[in-house]
Structure formats: structure tokens, C-alpha cells
Amino acid sequence: MPRLKKNVSIRPMTLEDYPQVLDLWNASPGMGLSAADSRERIDTYLQRNPRMSLVAHTGPAIVGAVLCGHDGRRGFIHHLAVAESHRHRGIGKSLVDECLKELRASGIDKCHIFVYASNEEALAFWKHSGWTQRHELIILSKDIPLGP
Numbered sequence: 126m127p128r129l130k131k132n133v134s135i136r137p138m139t140l141e142d143y144p145q146v147l148d149l150w151n152a153s154p155g156m157g158l159s160a161a162d163s164r165e166r167i168d169t170y171l172q173r174n175p176r177m178s179l180v181a182h183t184g185p186a187i188v189g190a191v192l193c194g195h196d197g198r199r200g201f202i203h204h205l206a207v208a209e210s211h212r213h214r215g216i217g218k219s220l221v222d223e224c225l226k227e228l229r230a231s232g233i234d235k236c237h238i239f240v241y242a243s244n245e246e247a248l249a250f251w252k253h254s255g256w257t258q259r260h261e262l263i264i265l266s267k268d269i270p271l272g273p
């Protein structure tokens with residue numbers, strides 16, 4: 126895992142990181158958190174996709190985070206966030222690059238992300254990094270109520 130400038134390093138996310146990661150996500154507008162981001166669900170996600178979700182940290186302080194996984198066919202990146210104090214230092218790009226490296230090592234040759242249409246800054250970041258907006262696709266979703 127790379128060591129970036131100013132003592133920032135990247136390592137796999139663990140469940141122990143959850144409180145700090147949640148704080149970072151909560152402080153990042155445009156994130157779209159839900160019940161799927163509970164500690165239990167993130168635990169499941171990390172177990173299903175070992176070593177693919179990452180944090181950037183300076184010592185014990187987490188300054189960046191991203192969820193990454195795949196379904197056997199395609200890769201997915203969710204919830205990329207870098208602390209405002211640490212933006213524009215290459216941390217977001219490095220987190221994404223590491224995710225793509227892990228996906229490639231698992232034989233996955235395409236990755237998708239979901240971005241709120243209103244999140245213009247994030248869209249600009251992704252497009253700047255060579256990601257293509259898919260005008261021919263629309264996301265449809267349905268709630269599946271749990272229980273009998």
C-alpha cells in the first residue's frame with residue numbers, strides 16, 4: 126500500500142475504523158448515507174470484499190475512506206471521501222487507483238460508481254480522472270422490506 130506525501134498512508138479498512146469513517150462520511154456532503162451503512166452492514170461488506178475498501182490515515186487519524194467490492198462481474202466503488210483539510214493532495218486519486226488495482230487483481234475489468242447528479246464537484250473529479258458518464262443508462266431501485 127502506498128505512502129503519500131505528508132505522512133499519509135493507505136491501508137485496508139477494518140471494522141475498528143468504522144466510527145472515524147462514519148464521521149468523515151457524515152462531514153462530506155453529497156454522500157447519501159442510509160441504513161445500509163450501519164456498522165453491521167459495513168462489517169458484512171468488508172467480509173464479502175476482503176482488503177478492497179481502504180482508508181488513508183496520518184497515524185491514527187483517518188483522512189480518507191472508500192468502499193470497494195465486486196460481484197464477480199463488475200467492480201463498484203462507493204462513498205469515496207477525503208477530509209476537507211486534506212483535499213487536493215492526491216489522496217482521493219490514490220485511494221481510487223488502489224481500488225482499481227485490487228479489482229484488476231481479482232480479474233475485474235470494469236468498475237461502476239454512483240454519483241448524485243447534484244454533486245457537481247464529485248462529477249468533475251471523476252471525469253477529470255477519466256471516468257465516463259453513461260447517458261444511456263438509468264438507475265432504477267426498489268425497497269425490499271425485510272421480515273415475513
Ligand SMILES: CC(C)(COP(=O)(O)OP(=O)(O)OC[C@H]1O[C@@H](n2cnc3c(N)ncnc32)[C@H](O)[C@@H]1OP(=O)(O)O)[C@@H](O)C(=O)NCCC(=O)NCCS
Nearest residue numbers: 153155206207212213214215216217218246247249250253
Ligand atoms: C471528490 C474528492 C474525494 C476528491 O478528493 P481529493 O483528494 O481532493 O482529490 P485528488 O487530490 O486526489 O485529485 C485528483 C485529481 O482530480 C482533480 N480534482 C480534485 N477535485 C476536483 C474537482 N472538484 N473538480 C475537478 N477536478 C478535481 C485534482 O486536481 C487532481 O488532478 P491531477 O491528478 O491532474 O493533479 C473530495 O473532494 C471529497 O471528499 N468530496 C466530498 C465527498 C464526495 O462528494 N465524494 C464523492 C462521492 S461520489
